[in-house]
Amino acid sequence: MFDDRTDAGERLAAELERRGLEVDVVLGIPRGALPVARPVANALEAELDVVVAxxxxxxxxxxxxxxxxxxxxxxxxxxxxxxxxxxxxxxxxxxxxxxxxxxxxxxxxxRDGASIPDLDGKRVAVVDDGVATGATAIACLRQVHEAGAEHVVLAVPVGSPQSVDDLASEADEVIALQTPADFRAVGQYYRQFGQVNDADAIAYLEGDR
Structure with missing residues (x-):
């Protein structure tokens, strides 16, 4: 159980550091992933941007x-x-x-009209606040691969065991802190799981939160 998305991001960041993961870019899936992705990007000293599906x-x-x-x-x-x-x-x-x-x-x-960062030959971590069906994550991972990324990791705090297994064919590596057998919805593993509005998500993206 995570207190909130920031707690989940800090715990995910600690696990990625423990594994020695090195990436050039962290991409959060708006909106809910940005509070998770910010601690990850900070810990890995990587640029934070978004990938949208x-x-x-x-x-x-x-x-x-x-x-x-x-x-x-x-x-x-x-x-x-x-x-x-x-x-x-x-x-x-x-x-x-x-x-x-x-x-x-x-x-x-x-991005305020700017284009997605150049991912050609880069090591990229795609971060979400959790994986249920995995539909949007798959589309995002495919975009990152199409952009020429060299190595793509999907990192999430929690996910459906079946979806996490299925996503293994879409990413070079999938890291999930928890894959509960009784998974029903991402929100059940957070004490606080309110909506993240666009303004707050952009503040995380820009490093203001």
């Missing part, structure tokens, strides 16, 4: 993820669920375009 919601049920798309268009589909629900190719194309644009606008907002 949006969930692809199912027709008539936007909370049900049938995939995710990153700000550069990198996409992941839950093919089994798409087939089960009979989702059309036209729907997928439309929602991918819409959510990729939303992700791109969010990334621009966080």
């Amino acid at each position: 949006r969930k692809l919601g199912a027709p008539g049920n936007p909370e049900l993820a049938i995939g995710a798309v990153a700000s550069d268009g990198s996409v992941w589909h839950n093919d089994a669920l798409i087939a089960q629900l009979g989702v059309s190719a036209n729907y997928l194309e439309e929602i991918e375009r819409e959510e990729a644009e939303n992700a791109s606008r969010k990334a621009d907002q966080y």
Whole structure:
């Protein structure tokens, strides 16, 4: 159990230091990951930036993820669920375009219009506050690989055991402090798990918190 996201970030940072992890860039997945990623970036003396992805919601049920798309268009589909629900190719194309644009606008907002750091040949840690389905994490990891990163680590305080296992094929290394067998939701492992608003997330990104 973590007190809050900052506590989780400090404990994650300590584990990464213990493992001797060296990275050039830490990328947090907005918004909830920024309070976690800031202590990690500080401890590893790495630049902190963001990588943004949006969930692809199912027709008539936007909370049900049938995939995710990153700000550069990198996409992941839950093919089994798409087939089960009979989702059309036209729907997928439309929602991918819409959510990729939303992700791109969010990334621009966080970077004040600047572009993502040059990741070519870099060692990168992607940080989130936890992994449930792993949909957005997959899209983010694919964007980082597409950008030419040499070594990509996904680091989270807690995650679903199945999702953490699945993500091993998307990252060079996955580090999760806790993978409880009874995992149901990320928030159940935090004493405080309130929403992180954009202003607070940007303050963490800029080192003001």
